[in-house]
Amino acid sequence: MKRSLLPLIRKIRLAVFDFDGVFTDNRVIVSDDGKESVVCCRSDGYGLRRLESAGVRPLILSTEPSRVVLQRARKLKVECLHGIADKFTELRRLARRARIDMREIAYVGNDINDAECLKAVGLPVVVHDAWPEVRPLAKWVLARDGGRGAVREFADEVWEARRSSHG
Amino acid sequence: MKRSLLPLIRKIRLAVFDFDGVFTDNRVIVSDDGKESVVCCRSDGYGLRRLESAGVRPLILSTEPSRVVLQRARKLKVECLHGIADKFTELRRLARRARIDMREIAYVGNDINDAECLKAVGLPVVVHDAWPEVRPLAKWVLARDGGRGAVREFADEVWEARRSSHG
Amino acid sequence: MKRSLLPLIRKIRLAVFDFDGVFTDNRVIVSDDGKESVVCCRSDGYGLRRLESAGVRPLILSTEPSRVVLQRARKLKVECLHGIADKFTELRRLARRARIDMREIAYVGNDINDAECLKAVGLPVVVHDAWPEVRPLAKWVLARDGGRGAVREFADEVWEARRSSHG
Amino acid sequence: MKRSLLPLIRKIRLAVFDFDGVFTDNRVIVSDDGKESVVCCRSDGYGLRRLESAGVRPLILSTEPSRVVLQRARKLKVECLHGIADKFTELRRLARRARIDMREIAYVGNDINDAECLKAVGLPVVVHDAWPEVRPLAKWVLARDGGRGAVREFADEVWEARRSSHG
Numbered sequence: 001m002k003r004s005l006l007p008l009i010r011k012i013r014l015a016v017f018d019f020d021g022v023f024t025d026n027r028v029i030v031s032d033d034g035k036e037s038v039v040c041c042r043s044d045g046y047g048l049r050r051l052e053s054a055g056v057r058p059l060i061l062s063t064e065p066s067r068v069v070l071q072r073a074r075k076l077k078v079e080c081l082h083g084i085a086d087k088f089t090e091l092r093r094l095a096r097r098a099r100i101d102m103r104e105i106a107y108v109g110n111d112i113n114d115a116e117c118l119k120a121v122g123l124p125v126v127v128h129d130a131w132p133e134v135r136p137l138a139k140w141v142l143a144r145d146g147g148r149g150a151v152r153e154f155a156d157e158v159w160e161a162r163r164s165s166h167g
Numbered sequence: 168m169k170r171s172l173l174p175l176i177r178k179i180r181l182a183v184f185d186f187d188g189v190f191t192d193n194r195v196i197v198s199d200d201g202k203e204s205v206v207c208c209r210s211d212g213y214g215l216r217r218l219e220s221a222g223v224r225p226l227i228l229s230t231e232p233s234r235v236v237l238q239r240a241r242k243l244k245v246e247c248l249h250g251i252a253d254k255f256t257e258l259r260r261l262a263r264r265a266r267i268d269m270r271e272i273a274y275v276g277n278d279i280n281d282a283e284c285l286k287a288v289g290l291p292v293v294v295h296d297a298w299p300e301v302r303p304l305a306k307w308v309l310a311r312d313g314g315r316g317a318v319r320e321f322a323d324e325v326w327e328a329r330r331s332s333h334g
Numbered sequence: 335m336k337r338s339l340l341p342l343i344r345k346i347r348l349a350v351f352d353f354d355g356v357f358t359d360n361r362v363i364v365s366d367d368g369k370e371s372v373v374c375c376r377s378d379g380y381g382l383r384r385l386e387s388a389g390v391r392p393l394i395l396s397t398e399p400s401r402v403v404l405q406r407a408r409k410l411k412v413e414c415l416h417g418i419a420d421k422f423t424e425l426r427r428l429a430r431r432a433r434i435d436m437r438e439i440a441y442v443g444n445d446i447n448d449a450e451c452l453k454a455v456g457l458p459v460v461v462h463d464a465w466p467e468v469r470p471l472a473k474w475v476l477a478r479d480g481g482r483g484a485v486r487e488f489a490d491e492v493w494e495a496r497r498s499s500h501g
Numbered sequence: 502m503k504r505s506l507l508p509l510i511r512k513i514r515l516a517v518f519d520f521d522g523v524f525t526d527n528r529v530i531v532s533d534d535g536k537e538s539v540v541c542c543r544s545d546g547y548g549l550r551r552l553e554s555a556g557v558r559p560l561i562l563s564t565e566p567s568r569v570v571l572q573r574a575r576k577l578k579v580e581c582l583h584g585i586a587d588k589f590t591e592l593r594r595l596a597r598r599a600r601i602d603m604r605e606i607a608y609v610g611n612d613i614n615d616a617e618c619l620k621a622v623g624l625p626v627v628v629h630d631a632w633p634e635v636r637p638l639a640k641w642v643l644a645r646d647g648g649r650g651a652v653r654e655f656a657d658e659v660w661e662a663r664r665s666s667h668g
Binding site: 187198231279 | 370
């Protein structure tokens with residue numbers, strides 16, 4: 001993480017995460033009876049707790065209609081909106097309702113359906129293996145891939161940056 | 168992708184995909200009660216929509232009798248023929264019925280049972296990790312492995328090439 | 335494969351495979367209800383058919399009691415003995431019953447419980463990612479890892495070697 | 502493994518393992534009906550038997566409440582305590598009850614919730630892909646990643662070291 005990001009990080013109050021490709025490695029396991037599963041990182045939960053302790057509210061915003069997003073969100077005890085076709089409109093509505101300025105939001109994504117949100121927020125972030133189309137939209141490219149600790153890396157850095165700002 | 172492929176790409180009307188090793192990483196998860204699952208890439212669906220918007224019809228043609236192919240095809244909203252022992256005969260029948268010339272077809276494969284189809288079509292394509300026996304049959308070797316965004320990469324390039332051709 | 339192996343390959347009539355670590359990547363998926371699954375390579379089946387067409391009988395010999403071995407063997411249409419604590423004794427019994435000399439057997443393994451069998455057969459083979467303890471026992475170290483096409487690689491080479499021997 | 506570790510290894514009587522990230526690759530498969538699965542290495546079981554034959558008692562100590570830990574422990578025939586929020590307090594209680602000194606314990610971990618245990622024991626060990634926060638706490642960093650044979654590597658080295666000490 002570049003030190004020039006610190007002022008942006010210290011401003012954020014809400015961290016919005018895409019699910020597939022951020023909490024997961026962007027793959028889906030499909031079984032012959034139509035069940036879907038995804039592969040997540042055990043260490044991400046600890047990161048979410050650190051975000052909260054640093055005064056940043058985490059939230060998952062997913063286009064996918066699959067119930068698998070809800071299952072993971074419940075286990076991680078994090079707010080979740082799924083099956084959202086237009087993520088940008090939803091993000092604006094959320095921000096307005098919570099009286100949070102777009103500059104106070106971090107958005108972590110990986111693919112083209114994250115583009116509008118990445119362009120709109122104060123701290124646009126992508127995982128290391130994000131698609132080439134959205135990489136240029138990010139101010140912060142994480143060192144880790146989605147589902148391989150990217151959420152934890154983001155949370156640890158935010159937690160550290162905000163702790164040291166009070167030092 | 169080499170620029171010399173552009174004229175071939177602009178000609179195609181039908182894109183036929185093998186399933187295992189193209190939409191998947193060529194592996195199968197087998198459970199102790201005999202259920203089969205495969206691992207697919209979440210970003211491929213967006214690629215299929217781009218193909219359609221560029222006027223190219225996508226279709227899956229699989230030798231595998233497993234129902235897992237159908238489950239994935241249904242989710243991706245793409246036509247699918249599975250359990251096809253002789254893919255080349257089926258491909259010719261398809262083309263004749265739809266009045267599509269073999270030169271207007273792209274075929275994306277990875278293994279020896281794709282060989283005849285690759286030899287017959289106008290745009291033969293293989294994934295990066297295709298078996299050595301079929302690699303020489305391709306005019307286009309994708310940069311991505313099967314199940315790791317190969318379908319999306321193919322679709323993005325076709326979509327881009329056909330868009331710029333109208334520019 | 336070294337050319338010096340060709341005489342050994344041309345002699346074999348029976349190819350015995352360990353399952354875990356050879357047909358799989360040596361990992362097991364364990365679910366919270368105790369179900370076990372393994373990850374196999376779709377291309378191995380084609381390799382087994384080539385072995386048979388080259389006059390070599392394939393057979394799986396596994397220590398694991400899990401039913402997952404049987405499920406995969408049934409799908410691949412290959413003989414299978416599982417839950418075999420002492421593989422070497424079983425291998426000798428098999429050979430005697432089928433009147434096959436140990437020098438006419440290839441054994442493909444990856445771990446310490448394959449050591450005795452590897453020492454006894456004419457063509458001892460290990461996958462690329464075999465454990466360091468058994469690697470020195472092999473005359474042929476495959477280029478591919480278990481579950482990543484190792485069986486197919488073995489079968490293709492045997493098939494090719496025996497075809498050319500009739501040329 | 503550094504030779505300077507040999508005296509520490511020869512002293513241990515109890516080997517305590519974290520589960521997620523040590524027996525597994527630190528990932529969890531989540532299905533759309535909320536089932537959790539993890540991916541383990543088939544070769545670890547053989548390592549546990551070697552530990553026992555070398556007079557070292559293996560034990561799993563996990564924070565995770567998921568039943569998947571129990572399923573794997575049962576299959577591997579190893580003692581297991583799961584759903585333990587405060588692992589350090591539990592470890593001390595265990596040691597006192599079994600009259601084992603902290604210097605006679607090896608602890609194998611990968612993440613921040615292992616920190617206190619790693620600091621307290623005689624032989625603190627981490628897997629190769631442990632989180633940066635806990636790596637400095639280890640006297641021994643394994644060459645293998647969690648779920649990729651790390652437990653087997655640890656067990657093989659301990660078994661070897663204690664065998665040669667009697668030589």
